[in-house]
Amino acid sequence: MMCMIPFSKLERYEGNEALFELVMMSIVSSYVGEPLHVHAEGLRGTGKTTIMRAARGILPDITRIKGCVYNCDPNAPHCPHHKDLSKEELEQIGVEDIPMPFLEISHSAKVGTVAGSIDIGKLTDTSKPEAKLLPGLIPQAHRGILFVDEINRLADTSPEITDILLDVMGNKPGHIQIEEAGLPVVEVKVSVSVWAASNPDEDPGPLEEIRRQLSDRFDMVCYMGRPDSVDILAQMLRENSHSYKIRQSKLNQLSASDEAANNAIRENIVKWAGQYEKTDLPDFLRNYIARLYIKHNLESIRAIEAMQQGAVLHSIIRGRDKVLINDVTDMIPLVLKHRVDGDSLVRMINDTDSRTVKDGILNFKSRKNKGKKDSEDEVDYFPNSARPVKEMNRSELINTEKTLTPKDM
Amino acid sequence: MSNERINIDKAAAVGNYLGLYFGQNQGVRLGESTVVSRKAHARMPERRIKGQIKILLNRDAGKTYLDFVDTDQVVHIDTYHRPGEIDPRDVARAIFTALDKHFLEKDPQLQYAEDERFKMVIEYTNKIFVTTSLGKGTVYELFQGNLRPYLEGEEGKDHVHVLARLNRDEYALVYVLVEAIEEVVLLSEVELGKVKNIIHGKQKQQEESFAGYLKLPWKKLRGQHATALPEKENVNQLILKLAEKFGGVEEIQDFMESYSTNIFKRKGIDQQKKKWGDVEHYVEELKELGVLKETPMGTVLTKQGLKLTDFIINHKCELETEIRRNMRKAPAGGTSRFKKMGKVENRSSQVEFTNRNKTINNRDGTWSGDLAVPETIIQAKKNSILRGDPGLTIKRSDLHYYEKKSYIPIDVCLVIDASGSMAGDKRQAACYLAEHLLLTGKEKVAVVTFQERSSRVVVPFTRNQQVLRKGLATISPAGLTPMADGIVTAVNLIQESRVRNPLMVLITDGVPNTPLWTLDAKVDALEAAAQIPEANIRFICIGVESNHLYLEKLAERAEGILYTVDDLNRDNLINIVRAEKKSMLKNNRA
Known part of the structure; x- marks a missing residue:
């Protein structure tokens, strides 16, 4: 764990580039208090977890009220301890800088560890035992990142935790309720970006099959591809070889250059966050997104909200101050792949270009082809001619399927 | 007048x-x-x-x-x-x-x-x-x-x-x-x-034309944003479309090879039809997309077609994952109509396991259960404080237990009629059902086919998709319908394998016409069906409406259920088996 490859040094290739960008976009967004939930799906060993965990190294610092487990923002305290205090009282407690929280939900997690439960430390205090609540992972990850590995398995085995995640990710910011029999219920808002990884091919299958709602809560889904270049693979192998790792760990975990690279990204993130607060989507793009929603009958408003958020973030981390149509079209597959079926997705993507050959023309062409075939058959589809009704008896007039079908069939 | x-x-x-x-x-x-x-x-x-x-x-x-x-x-x-x-x-x-x-x-x-x-x-x-x-x-x-x-x-x-x-x-x-x-x-x-x-x-669903909206990147596109189109999605979707029709990446390759310039690999349209059903529509669409073209030598792959084949070879892993993903999803909400005849009641055995992640308080007043000691003590300590007790006291209401979960595994043996009439779409639908069952459940699947004068185990009970795929690829419908033989083989297979709550699903579009023991094929099949309840196997038969008189007798002898449909298509099959599994679970709970 100590000699994890730093974020800046991880190999980038076509199949995983989107995830690097998403991770940075999500950090920028979380830093300004607007979560962006990201889900990486892909085959085993495509580096989903590695990239997400390595992002820990580039997280910027946040300022909180000193010692607050809920990570209260000094300007807007929200936790039960601090929300009712006056400015002077808060000043007295003071503030501190901590790295943006990055917490993980593991598979042995229980509702208590995730949401909050009785504080055992206080409970077993011999001098003054007390029954108090201790916030769980989610409230503690406020203003930061919450990482769930193999989220499809978690959704399958722990529906209760899934319900909590649904609440947390339902709105921005979300909301969580800590309950413990006999104690008053604590309700706090949480602004946490949930990052998840899963392999849709392994048991119990893709997330959208297990918990459709949870899958829709993710703003973006990134499908990871396998690396397909020999050079990249060789480089990956080299960095993962045991001797290389030993050498690295002798160099005191992170060499200065790696540290500097991480710092550079971190500084960028803070800078981008400043920009993000100022940049807005141009009206024509906003209308364009709205039209997509109407035209293609999208179900979830979350999808187009994510498209807007993503497009702005994407333009910023690309170092632009104007959002372009490309930023939006790049977001379409990420935002919609888990929400609509493949056909609709491709239709939408191809729709972005209005001047290509229209479907109608192609249809016309294929219809014409079919017409030709028909007319070939047609000449003798009715090989025999019929008598007119006028010449027929009353009893001959009506025939049904039964009377027309030969008896022996 | x-x-x-x-x-x-x-x-x-x-x-x-x-x-x-x-x-x-x-x-x-x-x-x-x-x-x-x-x-x-x-x-x-x-x-x-x-x-x-x-x-x-x-x-x-x-x-x-x-x-x-x-x-x-x-x-x-x-x-x-x-x-x-x-x-x-x-x-x-x-x-x-x-x-x-x-x-x-x-x-x-x-x-x-x-x-x-x-x-x-x-x-x-x-x-x-x-x-x-x-x-x-x-x-x-x-x-x-x-x-x-x-x-x-x-x-x-x-x-x-x-x-x-x-x-x-x-x-x-x-x-x-x-x-x-x-x-x-x-x-x-x-x-x-x-x-x-x-x-x-009923009107058959019209085959969808996908050539109209798919855009292959190597086809010249016009328009100002044409270069900005994420091309991979288009290629992906095309391959998924083909996979839905042909079954999998290997089958697509097989199909593409039928149009290679190598005459030894080329396959005639009739041979293709036997395996995959109606392929003409797909050939037309691919021609329109510029993947296939007409030449004096016959239809062959274009340069773009070769590129597509390369793409498939290079991205096999990812594509297969996505194909499996789509298979799990099927059927996509399509409604299907089927008639159900007969009713069975039998209890199934279930598997129980303890969920260590979840504890429950005071379950229905019994004392029995898997006691969660740490949780119980914490709760007792907390409640003692709240109750104002001087020290740690444990009351009955403090007790917490680990939750128990149970599920009923149902191992399915498909007995597929592989007589000549099943060629094409019906064969594809049955194969699809087998794969869908394997991918969506936790249970084992086996496949037995019967044709000509005998039957064989195509896939023994397995959870391995490779094994299943390989077996299914060998099914090539032809000949008569020796149903009795098929049923006997399946019964033997189930008895020899370690299976839980076996369910035999017979899929046929005909009635038996090759006997096993006597000279009367129909009587033999009834005789064979009588072995099914003796072996404690649950039985359902999926047949076509026109044969329902005979199949009803068969299902009755097997103490099973007959489902009749007017078309043995993919959605119908999946929905029937799904409904049947559901009713097995419900029966058990009742």
Whole structure:
């Protein structure tokens, strides 16, 4: 764990580039208090977890009220301890800088560890035992990142935790309720970006099959591809070889250059966050997104909200101050792949270009082809001619399927 | 005078019959050239029998052609003719005169009330809509000489297509209309076409044309944002489309190879059809996408086609994952109709396990259960403080237990009829079912097929998709239906394997015609079916409607359930097995 490859040094290739960008976009967004939930799906060993965990190294610092487990923002305290205090009282407690929280939900997690439960430390205090609540992972990850590995398995085995995640990710910011029999219920808002990884091919299958709602809560889904270049693979192998790792760990975990690279990204993130607060989507793009929603009958408003958020973030981390149509079209597959079926997705993507050959023309062409075939058959589809009704008896007039079908069939 | 009377009698008789048959949701042939119903009609090129007309029970005529909201409002009259052109205005005029004459014959008094008569006729002419290959319009419009153009692909190409909004008591007019129409056809020197037979059925879902909206990156695209299109998605989607049809990446490669320039690898269309069903549509679409092209040597892959093949080879892992993902999803909400006959009650064994992540408090007052010690102590400590007890006290209400979960594993053995009639789409559907079951459940799947004179285990009970795929690829339907043999093989397989709650699913589109022990194939199969309940196997049979009499007996002997469908398609199969598994679980809980 100590000699994890730093974020800046991880190999980038076509199949995983989107995830690097998403991770940075999500950090920028979380830093300004607007979560962006990201889900990486892909085959085993495509580096989903590695990239997400390595992002820990580039997280910027946040300022909180000193010692607050809920990570209260000094300007807007929200936790039960601090929300009712006056400015002077808060000043007295003071503030501190901590790295943006990055917490993980593991598979042995229980509702208590995730949401909050009785504080055992206080409970077993011999001098003054007390029954108090201790916030769980989610409230503690406020203003930061919450990482769930193999989220499809978690959704399958722990529906209760899934319900909590649904609440947390339902709105921005979300909301969580800590309950413990006999104690008053604590309700706090949480602004946490949930990052998840899963392999849709392994048991119990893709997330959208297990918990459709949870899958829709993710703003973006990134499908990871396998690396397909020999050079990249060789480089990956080299960095993962045991001797290389030993050498690295002798160099005191992170060499200065790696540290500097991480710092550079971190500084960028803070800078981008400043920009993000100022940049807005141009009206024509906003209308364009709205039209997509109407035209293609999208179900979830979350999808187009994510498209807007993503497009702005994407333009910023690309170092632009104007959002372009490309930023939006790049977001379409990420935002919609888990929400609509493949056909609709491709239709939408191809729709972005209005001047290509229209479907109608192609249809016309294929219809014409079919017409030709028909007319070939047609000449003798009715090989025999019929008598007119006028010449027929009353009893001959009506025939049904039964009377027309030969008896022996 | 007597002649007129006869006509009125004829019309009244026709009206009565139509009322009767339409009430039973049927259509009829009126005379020899005309088909009348309240549904849409279609030719049946798929049967290759000429002169047959299919009445599409699932397509109401009013809804289909005139955008009506309510069903059964419109009578659809098609008078078929041999090649030739009919002017709809002539038809309209003839109908106008015929109606006028008819009202007069029916009620001679009307000759003194010309205005009244005219009003009646006009009212009807607004309710009758005529299309021929030369144009269309209501009788009223056409009578005025207003003609709307006929569009390529519409109804009316080889027939006079008439839609009439008539109530039940007006059905007698249908005869009047048909007589008038036929006369116009004959006057136009066109022969009437004889409809040999009519058949009732449902419209098969039209194969979707994907060439229209997919855009391959190596095809030159026009437009300002063309380069910005994420091309991978398009290629991916094309391959997924093909996979849905052919079964998997390997099958797609197999299919593409049929069009390689290497003559030894090429496969004829008949051979392809046997395996994959109707491939022609796909060949057409791929031609349009520029993947295949016509050459003097036959159809071959283009450069782009070769690129596509390369892409498939290079991205096999990712593609297979996505294909599996789509398979799990199926069926995509499609409704399917099936009939269920028979009922069984038997209990299944279940697997229980403890969920260490979840504890529950005070379950239904019993003391038994898997006690969660840490949770209990924490709760007791907390509650002692809240209760104000001096030290740690443990009360019954503090006890916490680990949650127990249970599920019922159902191992499925598919017994698939691989006789000649199952070739193509039905084979594909059965194979798809097998893969779908494996991918969506936690249980084992086995496949047994029977054909010619014997049966074989194609796939033994397995959870391995590779094994399943390989086995399924060897199924090549041909020959007769030795059902008894198939059932016996499956029973033996189940008895020899370690399986839990075995469910045997027999999929067949026929009845047995190759015996095993005696000379009577049907009796043998019944005899074999009797072994199924003896071996404690649950049995369902999925067959086609027309064989239900025999299959019902078979299911009864096997103490199982018969499901009949009108088409052994993918959605039907999956929905039936899914429903059956659900009912097994429910039975158990009850």
